[in-house]
């Protein structure tokens with residue numbers, strides 16, 4: 455389902471979040487990247503979610519925004 459086993463494992467461990475932005479209700483989104491993939495980090499209030507465009511493990515493009523930008527070319 456995901457680009458690589460390492461990402462799947464990170465999601466299993468809760469270090470990474472995959473899902474719609476508006477379903478995040480236990481923390482705040484730190485940046486403005488248009489994506490469904492977030493690095494999840496514990497903060498003083500719940501979690502910080504850091505949106506990412508690329509898989510940090512294998513480098514593949516992940517985000518919706520990036521795919522849309524690609525299509526417009």
Ligand SMILES: [Zn+2]
Pocket residue numbers: 456457458459461509510511512513514
């Ligand atoms: Zn990957």
